[in-house]
Amino acid sequence: MAPQRFREQFDQIQRSMPDVPLAMGPDDSAEFLYEKGVVLARDGEEARLVEDTVRDHFTTMAGLTSDHVRRAGPETNRTGITRIRVGDPGEGDSGGDPTVAHALRSLRTMEGRAGRRLISRNHVVSIAVNACPGDEPVPVPISEPPNPAAAETPYDAGTAVGVLVVDTGLMHDYRAYPLLAHTDGDAQVRECDDDGVLQQYVGHGTFIAGLVAAVAPNTEVTVLGTLNDAGAILECDLGEKLFEAVDRGGWPEVLSLSAGTSNGRADGLLGVHAFMEELREQRTLLVAAAGNNGSATPFWPAAYADLPGWRKSVLSVGALRSDGEFGACFSNHGGWVKAYAPGERLTSALTGFATPVPYVYQHSTYDACRYGFAYACTCQYPPHNGVLSEPGDAPAKPDQVMFEGHAQWSGTSFATPLVAGLVAAHMTAHGERNPRAARAQLLAANTEYAEVRGAHVPALLPPTWRPVPVDPSAGGS
CATH class of the missing domain: 3.40.50.200 (Peptidase S8/S53 domain)
Structure with a gap:
C-alpha cells in the first residue's frame, strides 16, 4: 500500500499531466510512477520485435485483441525510443497496469537470450519522490x-x-x-x-x-x-x-x-x-x-x-x-x-x-x-x-x-x-x-x-x- 505522501504527490503529478494516465508501480506501491497502456522499445528491429511479440501474446489472453497493440506516436525521436501502445490507458485505476505488466513478461525470455533490455515501462522522472522528505520549504x-x-x-x-x-x-x-x-x-x-x-x-x-x-x-x-x-x-x-x-x-x-x-x-x-x-x-x-x-x-x-x-x-x-x-x-x-x-x-x-x-x-x-x-x-x-x-x-x-x-x-x-x-x-x-x-x-x-x-x-x-x-x-x- 502506497504511503500517504506518495499518493498525495501522485495526485499532484497526475494533475500536471492531465492527458497522460499514470499508474503506481510495480503495483499499488511506492516504488515509481509510469504511463498506463504504453511500453518503450528501441527504434527499428527491436521495436518491431516487441510489437509482434506483445501482439502474439495478447491474442491468447481473454478480453484482448491485436488491436490493443499499436504505435503511440511519435514513432521516433533522438533518443532512439519508440512508444508502443499495448492497452487502453483509460481502463483500470492507478494501482498498477496489468496490461503493461503482461507486455513486460512476454519479452522476458527473449531479453534473456539477447542479454539486454528490449522493453520498459515509461516511467515518470521527478523531484517529488516517495513520502519524504517530510518538509516543504x-x-x-x-x-x-x-x-x-x-x-x-x-x-x-x-x-x-x-x-x-x-x-x-x-x-x-x-x-x-x-x-x-x-x-x-x-x-x-x-x-x-x-x-x-x-x-x-x-x-x-x-x-x-x-x-x-x-x-x-x-x-x-x-x-x-x-x-x-x-x-x-x-x-x-x-x-x-x-x-x-x-x-x-x-x-x-x-x-x-x-x-x-x-x-x-x-x-x-x-x-x-x-x-x-x-x-x-x-x-x-x-x-x-x-x-x-x-x-x-x-x-x-x-x-x-x-x-x-x-x-x-x-x-x-x-x-x-x-x-x-x-x-x-x-x-x-x-x-x-x-x-x-x-x-x-x-x-x-x-x-x-x-x-x-x-x-x-x-x-x-x-x-x-x-x-x-x-x-x-x-x-x-x-x-x-x-x-x-x-x-x-x-x-x-x-x-x-x-x-x-x-x-x-x-x-x-x-x-x-x-x-x-x-x-x-x-x-x-x-x-x-x-x-x-x-x-x-x-x-x-x-x-x-x-x-x-x-x-x-x-x-x-x-x-x-x-x-x-x-x-x-x-x-x-
Missing part, C-alpha cells in the same frame, strides 16, 4: 545567512566553471539575490496560483542555483526549466530534453540533476540511455541525486555511477542529516551511492527579495519518522498541517507562511548541488579543467566520513557549511 529570516555561506573565491569570467542545472525554472526576482549574479536560464512558468500563493516545488531550481553559487562563486550557472510541471517528466521525454539542453548551450563542465526514478532494475533507464551513451563520450560530469525513498534500490540516472561504463562520468549523491555525522532518514543508500553531502535544513534563496509571497503547506508532517529513525528528522519537524490528508482523517486548517527570500529545505535534491559546487570549486582552486579528473581528485583527497545504515561512506562537507547538532541520545541509524 520553511521560511528563514533575511538576516540569517545562507548555509552553506558564500565562499570567498572571486568570480573570474575567464576561468568560471560552467554548471548546468536541469530543474524547475528561475523565480522572476532571482537576480535580487546577490549570489545569483552570474546565473541565467529559464523563468519559472507559473509561480503562483490564482490567489497569489506559491505553487508546490516552485523555487526548487532557484534554491539549487543558490547552493551551487555559495559553494563555488566562480561559476556560471544556467538553470533550465525542464521540470516546471510539478517537477515531473516522462522518461522518454527527459532523454529528448537532455539532448536539447546540451544542444542549446553546449556540453557543460558539470551537469547537476536533482531528479530521477527507480525502475526495479539494475541496468538504467531505456528512455535516457542514448543520452547517457553520448555523455560517456564527453568531458561533462553528471552529478545526480540518489533520491529520497529511504531505499537501497537503484535510482536512475544517479545509479549509472555504479555501472562500468559510467563510473568516471557520473557521481551519485546521498544526503546526510544536519550534523553531517549520519545519513538523513530519507536518503537512498547502497554501494551505488558514491558520496554523501549535507541534505537536511540547508538555507538558500527560494525567491529573490523583491516581494514577500505566501505559501500554503500541501503535506502534513508525520507524528514519527516513517523510517524508524529517532532524531528530529524532516518527516516530523518542523510540524505543520497541509491541505492534503489521509482519507478518513479530519481535515485540519493548513498552515500558511510568508517567504521573503531565504528558506530551509531538505532532500538529496540539495545535497547534489553542494557536490556539484565542490567539484567546480576544486577545479578553480587547482586549475583543473577536466571535471571528471576533479571528481576523482576530490574523492581521493577527502578525509571526512559519515555512517549511513551501518556503512562508513565519504562525506563531502563544504568548508562554509555549518553543522546543526541533533539530539545525541537519538542515535544515527
